[in-house]
Every structure is written in structure tokens, then in C-alpha cells.
Amino acid sequence: MSSLDIFTGETIGTAVLILLGGGVCAAVTLKRSKAFNAGWVAITFGWGFAVLTGAYISAGLSGAHLNPAVTVGLAIKGATPWGDLPVYFAGQLLGAMIGALLVWATYAGQFRDHLTSAEAVELKSANPGQVHGVFFTSPEIRNSVQNLATEVIATVVLVLAILTQSTIPGVSPDSPKGPGVLGAMITAFVVVGIGLSLGGPTGYAINPVRDLGPRIVHALLPLPNKGGSDWGYAWIPVVGPLLGGAIAGGIYQLAFA
Template identity: 80%
Template sequence: MSSLDIFTGETIGTAVLILLGGGVCAAVTLKRSKALNAGWLAITFGWGFAVLTAAYISGGLSGAHLNPAVTVGLAVKGGTAWGDVPVYFAGQLLGAMVGALLVWASYAGQFRAHLTDPEILAAQPAEEGMVDQKTAPQAGPVLGVFSTGPEIRNVAQNLVTEIIATSVLVLAILTQSTIGGVLPTDPKGPGVMGALITALVVVGIGLSLGGPTGYAINPVRDLGPRIVHALLPLPNKGGSDWGYAWIPVVGPLIGGALAGGIYQLAFA
């Protein structure tokens, strides 16, 4: 596949992933949404369906990595050329930002209603100096729609959780008989079932390991929307919690590389 195919497929696929995944977070979180307070099950299954849809759409172009951790794991395995890795990363980050913008466009009225609601505003610190930096360092009231955050802020635990969860995801992908990612270049054959299996793995990870950190398991899934949150002119949006932002980037990349190494040792 060409670099253009890779970049196009990853941009479109990751945009769809974030649109549907971030969309379910918005639906469950924001005031005046019909799915308000639908809960963790809705979020985990919503992200699983997001992976499934994005993989089917982009698999024929790029192999549907949709995740730098998957790309790294495949490169370590030997299924992806290291020279293609920056192209995958670029498409994935751009797609994640586009997807986050589409979530905002789809829920613009709900964002406005939520961020101007007196009850929501009353729950936020009145001044930046009132924020406890150890427990809630400037995470705004809608940041969870865009990116992840820990329930208990402990750098070592949060990092280990993301490494473990991502290792499970990437190893599950690497051990499927696919070409280049979740789907082969020709999306006929075992890759089609592989996309479904991967989506169910994402649901399982969310149910089992998502509690501590919100299971980013994908650097651009967190970083791209976090950048968009920082740039959007949302009233009373609060901070983007950049002090935590490196963990859902570094942890999944380590997890992807670790899964690739495990594959080489145990399965190759």
C-alpha cells in the first residue's frame, strides 16, 4: 500500500473512531442529551462499536491500525515497515483531532447547555488556586468527553494500568492471522472476523481494566482530542490537565512495544 493510502485510511478511520467513541462519552456526560447518565456499559460498548466501524471503513486502505500502539506492535512483529510508522502516526493524530471536532459540532448545543448550567459551574473550583493539584489538576467539566483521566492520581499505577491494558489489546491483534493490522488490504477472509474480535477485546478491556484510568490504550485517542479541547472556544471549559497527558501517550506506546516483543518471543 502507498503512503497516501496509509495516511488517508488512518485519517478517515481514526476520525470515525473518535467521532463515535467520543460521541458516546458526550452522550452519557452532557446535559440535554437523551443518553445522559447511561453509564459505563454504554461507554465500553460504544467504544467497541466505534473500533468495529472504523476498522471496516479504513481496513481496505491502510490495514486499520487506528492506534500508534498497534503500529508500534506491528513494526516490532515485522508486519509493518518502520519507514511507514511516521505516516501512520501522522494520519492517526490528524484523524483523532478531526473526530474530536466532529463530536463538538454534533453536540454543540449540549456543550453550551452543560457548561452554562449553574449546578455544573457550582461544582468547579472558583479559582485556579483552589484546585488540589494532587487530585484534580485543572481538569475541566467536559474534559472527559475528549480525553481520559485517572480516578486515583498515582503516576506509577496509572502508567502500569495503561501498559497492561494496551499490551492485551495489541497482543490480541498480533495473534490474529491478518495482514498489516485489524483488517487485511483485501477485507475478505479472516480479517473481517478479526475486526469483530478486536472490537470485543476493546469492550472487555474497558469492562475489566478501564476503571482506574478510563483506558486510553491509544495515544492519539487521548492526545488529539485533548489538543482540540484546549483550542475550542468553549465557555467555562476549565483546564486540559496537561500534567497527566503524557501517561496515556507513553503507557500505550510501551504496551504496544511490549506486546510486539512478547509475540516475537512466544509466537514467532
């Protein structure tokens, strides 16, 4: 596949991933949304379906990585050339920012109503801000070691589940450009499982651009009383998943290659 195919596929696929994933967070978080307070289960399934949709859309162009941690794991496995990593990363980050902008555009009225309420005005200096969960993750208990370990562990599960699909007869097509129909479904349900089981401590970024791209957009958007973008925590959902992807690649080489 060409660099243009990779960049285009990853940009579009990641944009859809963040649009639907951030969209379910907005739907549950913003008070004038019909899904307000739908809860954690709705969020976890929403993110799973977001992965599924983004993967199906982009698989034919770029292989549907949609996540730098996945790209690193596939490079260590030997399935992705190391020279392609910058193109994958650039498309993924751009797509994540586009997706976050589309979430804002879709819920513009709800953001405005939510952030001009008396509570939001009173807490306008909060860090992270009032609607941060729509854009980026934050921990329930701030402990850098624990938070980093949580992101590493959850990402190892995700990436190892993706890397080992090729070892299961019938899951991956003979000449795959992407994960294949069954592989994409398995990955989506793995994401749901991670959210339900391991997402409680940090909000399970498990994808550096899922967190960084929307965090940049949150910092730039002219949202009233939005509060801070919590840049002091931002390195953990970037470094943790990248480490997790690398560890998953190493486990694959040791145990499955």
C-alpha cells in the first residue's frame, strides 16, 4: 500500500473512531442530550462500535491500525515496515483531531447549554475541565505509577489480541490488507471488555492519539467555562499505550512467532 493510502485510511478511520467514541461520551455527559446519564456500559459499547466502524471503513486502504500502539506492535511483529510508522502516526493524529472537532460540531448546542450552567461557571477553573471526558481521559486516583501501569496493562491486552488473530484459523484472510470482518469484530469486543474490566481507574485511553488529538482540540476550542486541559497528566495516556504496544509485540515474538 502507498503512503497516501496509509495516510488517507488512517485519517478517515481514526476520525470516525473518535467521532463515534467521543460522541457517546458527549451523549452521556451533556445535560441536554437524550442519552444523558446513560452510564458506563453505554460508553464502553459505544467505543467498541466506534472501533468496529472505523476499522471497516479504513481496512482496505491502510489496514485499520487507528492507534499508534497497534502500529508499534505490528512493526515489532514484522507485519508493518518501520519506515511507514511516521505516516501512520500523522494520519492517526490528524484523524483524531478531526473526529473531536466533529463531536463538538454535532453537540455544539449541548456544549453551550452545559457549560453556561451555574455549576460550570462556578467550576470554570477546574483541571481537568467540566466536559473533559468527551475529549480526553483522566484518572480517578492520581498516582503516576499506577495510572501508567493501568494503561500499559490494558494496551497489552488490546494489542496482543490483535497480533494473535493471525494464529487462529479462519480469523484473518489469506492476504489481508486489514483485520478482516471477523478480526474487526473480535477487536471491537476486546475494546468493550477492556472498558468494562480495566477502564475504571483511568478511562482506558489505550491509544495515544485518542487522548492527545482531542486534548489539543479541547485546548483550542472557544468553549465557555471549559476549564483546563490537564496537560500534567497528558503524557501517561501517550507513553503508557506505546509501552503496552511494544510489550505486546515482544510477547508475540517470544510466544507465538
